[in-house]
Amino acid sequence: MRALTVSTPPPATTVSDVLVLGGGIIGAVASWRAACLGLSVTCLDPSPGSGATWAAAGMLAPVTEASFGEPDLTALCVDSARRWPAFAAELEHASGLDVGLAESGTLTVSYDQGDAQEAGRLHALHGMLGLASERLTLAEARVREPFLGSRLSAAYWVSGDHQVDPRATHRALMSIIDGRPGTRSRVVRSAAVRLVRSPAGEVVGAVDATGATHAAGLVVLAAGADSPGLLGAVPEVVVPTRAVRGQTIRLDSRGVPEFGLQHVVRGTVQMRPVYVVPRPGGEVVVGATSEERTDHRTPAGSVYALLRDARALVPGVDELDFREVTTGLRPGTPDNVPIIGQTDVPGLAVATGHYRNGVLLAPLTAAAIDALLSGDDALTSALPAALASADPRRFSCVGAHA
Numbered sequence: 001m002r003a004l005t006v007s008t009p010p011p012a013t014t015v016s017d018v019l020v021l022g023g024g025i026i027g028a029v030a031s032w033r034a035a036c037l038g039l040s041v042t043c044l045d046p047s048p049g050s051g052a053t054w055a056a057a058g059m060l061a062p063v064t065e066a067s068f069g070e071p072d073l074t075a076l077c078v079d080s081a082r083r084w085p086a087f088a089a090e091l092e093h094a095s096g097l098d099v100g101l102a103e104s105g106t107l108t109v110s111y112d113q114g115d116a117q118e119a120g121r122l123h124a125l126h127g128m129l130g131l132a133s134e135r136l137t138l139a140e141a142r143v144r145e146p147f148l149g150s151r152l153s154a155a156y157w158v159s160g161d162h163q164v165d166p167r168a169t170h171r172a173l174m175s176i177i178d179g180r181p182g183t184r185s186r187v188v189r190s191a192a193v194r195l196v197r198s199p200a201g202e203v204v205g206a207v208d209a210t211g212a213t214h215a216a217g218l219v220v221l222a223a224g225a226d227s228p229g230l231l232g233a234v235p236e237v238v239v240p241t242r243a244v245r246g247q248t249i250r251l252d253s254r255g256v257p258e259f260g261l262q263h264v265v266r267g268t269v270q271m272r273p274v275y276v277v278p279r280p281g282g283e284v285v286v287g288a289t290s291e292e293r294t295d296h297r298t299p300a301g302s303v304y305a306l307l308r309d310a311r312a313l314v315p316g317v318d319e320l321d322f323r324e325v326t327t328g329l330r331p332g333t334p335d336n337v338p339i340i341g342q343t344d345v346p347g348l349a350v351a352t353g354h355y356r357n358g359v360l361l362a363p364l365t366a367a368a369i370d371a372l373l374s375g376d377d378a379l380t381s382a383l384p385a386a387l388a389s390a391d392p393r394r395f396s397c398v399g400a401h402a
């Protein structure tokens with residue numbers, strides 16, 4: 001038998017100031033900010049933006065996402081929501097692309113009396129946290145949003161919760177970081193598999209799935225739910241993200257001109273949360289399931305339940321054209337707070353674990369990355385005090401962090 005000779009070229013190696021592992025919205029933001037500082041950047045991701053970012057509805061909802069026992073997370077979300085208009089303007093200016101920020105407010109509605117009781121509890125929480133949410137009569141709610149269903153039991157107006165298009169935002173980021181002439185930033189479409197350490201223990205790069213090594217002065221771990229698997233060589237850094245599966249459904253209202261939903265509508269239907277996000281271009285996103293599952297399955301029952309609950313709040317969704325179901329894995333953390341900052345290991349920083357708020361927290365994460373990379377004290381002191389709750393070292397091995 002003739003021997004088959006396969007000659008494999010040696011793996012390419014990149015050398016950058018900053019290597020970002022993960023090209024979802026957070027990794028792309030980290031890469032953009034590094035590029036803005038004039039640093040050379042490599043971002044590693046086999047399919048940038050195809051994970052949680054692709055599934056996300058893009059609600060910027062510090063109020064309607066606020067939950068009991070999470071004051072630090074709420075403070076971070078409130079801070080980041082305030083930063084969104086300037087962040088969107090800067091990104092749109094830099095990319096020349098629209099990111100679809102719509103500051104149109106959110107209506108929360110309840111289906112039955114149990115849902116109304118739950119909404120009342122959350123309204124009281126909003127009051128305690130100083131978050132603006134206003135009780136409406138159902139008649140007032142229908143004046144504001146005539147497309148609400150007929151069987152509702154309570155309504156609130158949340159003027160400060162808005163929305164943006166996550167896919168458009170990611171496209172804008174990629175247009176800047178993915179090899180734009182004149183920048184020293186590139187996206188390598190391969191998955192990181194492990195970190196590389198120097199004999200002294202610093203993190204000095206990563207190896208990707210092709211075996212290529214990517215050296216850098218600083219590695220930013222932004223790999224969402226995949227982050228723990230990359231830390232085998234760095235056991236003293238613990239990044240305990242876990243996958244929380246969610247499905248979103250995309251509908252198209254362009255063929256139904258009489259459907260004119262203007263605001264994000266969210267609420268609970270017999271205690272099951274659901275939201276309907278109408279975009280100015282006609283896309284309507286319905287979301288989202290929340291399941292402690294790590295696979296990408298899309299159970300038919302989850303899709304059925306989402307549509308059933310969405311049409312209970314906004315019956316007109318029945319008429320819209322069905323486009324897609326997307327399943328994504330949110331990167332949850334043990335305390336639901338993201339993990340952002342320098343680790344105790346030189347050369348390794350983290351920006352991940354944004355759970356339900358990756359899109360909302362993008363501007364604050366950008367500001368934290370700016371401060372980290374520049375070392376500018378003025379930028380650091382402009383960050384909210386609650387960002388201390390996102391310190392990666394809170395999960396480090398016992399004794400590793402004084």
Ligand code: GLY
Pocket residue numbers: 059246287288330355356357
């Ligand atoms: N931010 C909404 C969700 O994760 O479903």
